[in-house]
Amino acid sequence: MVSLPAQTAMPVADWFDPHAAMRDPYPQFARLRELGPVVFAPSVNRVLLTTHAAVSEAEQHPECFSSHSRQNPTMVRALGGRPMLRKDDPEHAAERSAINPTLRPKTIKSVWSPKFADNVLTWLDHLVEVGPDEADLNRDFAAPVASQNLIDLVGFPDDVDVESMRRWSTSYIAGIGNILDEPQIWKWAEESQTEVDAILDRLIPRLRKSPDASITSHLIEVGLPDNVVRANVHLTISGGMNEPQHMITNLVWALSEHPDQRSAVLGGETGWDSAFEETVRWQSPIGMIPREVIADTEVCGVPIESGTDVGLLLASANRDADMFTDADVYDVSRNARGHLGFGSGVHMCAGRWAAKNAIASCALPELYRRLPELTVDRERETRWNGWVFRGISALPVTW
Template structure:
């Protein structure tokens, strides 16, 4: 990847043993369109870089992000300043708590998201949802189909409706709207009031559903995530906060993984030929796509205690951003990291985080996409390709994915 030379950064003094370079050129608006050139420049400056535009110290490299994720006693999720998620979801979910509070809530949902439960309980539902929405795509025809709008979003939404145990009255359009507004709120580092208004409205709508659902699940428990949260006796506010959390990521990231994968294969025809010839397993392709175009670009942390980290002194209270997407393009961890390569062994990527906060839904997402959505999509529509007369659109850097992917066949 080519980019302009990195200017000499003005260091910010942090103590006698280290300085932090300042990326005063980092532009979050530009990053919305394509963050990777700026991420490369950040890595050139070092593993710890301050970005004034977002008031945050970025951790940029694979080694540094991995280490920070393994040190939750220093890099805390239970911040009193990184509160966009709490604001967007109307409560503090497990992702914004440290152990032991985090562990208590995480252990509640683990049983329904482990590989055996995914295979036995959820995989058949995922298969049904994929077939239904491929039928829908075919009914629309090749002239008007948008894979994001007409397949990826509804499949991910219906999967999540099923996993949360929400009633049939909740539509895929409802779930998509809620998830989109929550994700925008969590990433609202610039404090846009219109974004808060949309996430507030979604909170109200979801809470109406939970008002009816919670008493029913208390009487009649089932395999759903919401039911598991209730069965361990969590306070209702924790159940609600984690239901909102699941909506935010449980639809958005799988949706983006489906479209990211199709876009990647469509723009790399030699890679697509390798996959469709059965020479690269779909599971490996899923992992490489997650590394190459990470749906989660950054996760926030707050430094608990004064600490020296990769040559920089970070005072207690420092707002930190762990740049997962930058770490996944670090050539010291992944040779030729800017290249999408379905034959790559992408083990060790950080697309789902690591440590105690590693994504609980990663097995469900991989099953839904690598075992069902992508194989069946190409089996039933083998000539699927990008529509040459309509343009795909990308958005986001805290969370990133395609907002439109016009296709034809």
Template sequence: MSTATTNLNIPIADWFDPAEAMRDPYPQYAQLRALGPVVYAPTVARVFITNHEAVSEAEHHPEIFSSYSETNLTMMRAIGGRPMLRKDDPEHAQERKAINPTLRPKAIKNIWSPKFQETVEYWLQRLIDIGPEHADINKDFAAPIASQNLIDLLGFPDTVDVTDMARWSIDFIAGTGNLLDDEDIWHRCDTSRQEVDLILDELLPSLRSNPNGSITSHLLEVGLPEEVVRANVKLSISGGMNEPQHMISNMVWALSKHPEQRELLLNGTAQWGPAFEETARWQSPIGMVPREVVQDTEFFGVRLEKGTNVGLLLASANRDPVAFDNADAFDITRTSGGHLGFGSGVHLCAGRWVAKNAIADHALPRLYEQLPNLQLDSKRPPVWDGWVFRGLTDLPVTW
């Protein structure tokens, strides 16, 4: 990126290591913030926005930091189209408005919350049946719950299995974060995209004749072109399962590492809603979102030219000690809000409230009601992965 490499005012983080960030990005995030709010990382050819103030400022100025990028194309390559997340208003607003009826509080309360409860009860019993010697919260609880919830929200047929939805989501997320252009990941994306399109080939005509309250149905009802509907369904598959799944597993891991805070929840001193928000801050499932500078600008003392590739480091902003007291600590009683775990501005995650209902009202309370002695299995270590999107791939537990 010529802008950053020729800009003498921008700090250079030539030591930033994406492979190390996959293991644990937070030490490098602290180093990036120490360099400044705007830092260039040659290894990923991107300008990072590193702290809470700067990320928030960029999120609220889409006329400068655009989602409609002609260079940040990994998501479009992964899902085969440009979804609303890679558009600016008014196109973004039109498409987002189409899915809002599915995700409004009334719909969550009357339609989705009862379904979420049924799904949790089913998979909780499956987890218990697997037993404390073999259970894995991510594979046996978080992933199937997030997958089934998304199948319901999208209005997909019963023939779609939770393992299919999980695989599609994993592949689309891997593609979106495929900054190193791994061909194997693109092959996986192509396969998953073709499978989803086969489902949609039958589902879309059916929903045109018999609409329902699903995301897919609402996208059709407002008259969006079919390619736009398909792109946004695949967007929902990527984020709509990945983030809720990681939030469930991340919360169990965090509470297991902080048993004194788990006890506050179990005895009713603390509430699950704030615990959900603190987990989203402390172990952000979305680590970075891309933007493209679309007009020359000076940002926090650094000149950025049109065409500059930017990465807004949400996870780094959420550990900013200027914004949060004792920012590296996990504290479910924290009173300071304003975390960026689900973004902010016009691209604030549309599904955050439905995810919070599914997790903080159903999945986690019921899990600990049934298994109050749930803990990490010391014989089987957990496995973390990712920094653009981050979560646990393995979380063995016992009780």
């Protein structure tokens, strides 16, 4: 049942339409920010934090804004266990610190970057083979590259194929977003859990005997129980493929929409790192993250009661004009530092350096080196979808 929060100081966005937001959330985000930093949206029964200041304030106070989400158990059900992202410190920190060594910049450079570069070459050959009349950058390049990178990062065996990894990741993301409780989606996520667990049944004993550099191996090495290892591998599968996949397509789409900026990047005037960060800001793959208020508090002076479900609108915060000049404008030459596309605070994305290396150092430079004329094919339809998780599901390209 939708109930108005007791706080009277809070504006109500009774017009907020999550279905319309699936097509394009940004016009509604702009209206939400006009209403205030803290707004109640009855259609999602949530208090939404809309500005950069409000989201940052909440992220600095995990003692009030809990990630445990007692009232919102979709992630735990979708992944078949409670991962670090649905725990608070100190429990969360023990699991997070286990995976940090695998994902720190030095290890990315020495261990993972050469593999990411190889994966790009393999799937570029495939893209070229599909050809400029039929190619879909999402299907033929972004999804398989992101999947293979993740197979490597979690240390799964060579016989695991990219299509299985894509399917598992997509089903987990659907489950995490299954607030309408659709049985088909739970079934789909549970089937993925069974398949992934069968791989882990073989992998965990092997890694106990011979550890390697993978995320799974590091989770085991610090002595975490089996069910905790599994929950965090499922978590990594959900987030470690979907978002990088979306970032590859978002970047190519954004550069095709802005030919001058495309020339600046391809000509070397602007670095790929800068283009990457600006694209995460301007088209954030994760639009909203949930928190549950566990102690009466306030944000930007607005009181919020314990027990309130809150949504931190990362994508809206990233378009806040108080933080970024001409925030709605895509500008690869700007300094996008301070964007919240990877979150902030204790749960800030563990895979952000891996994603940046895989995409800004490996995938995109090589893609345009091989296909310098690559651009979106406007004869065929590009499809965007989602606002909590947002990305392109079909990106026809030609060259």
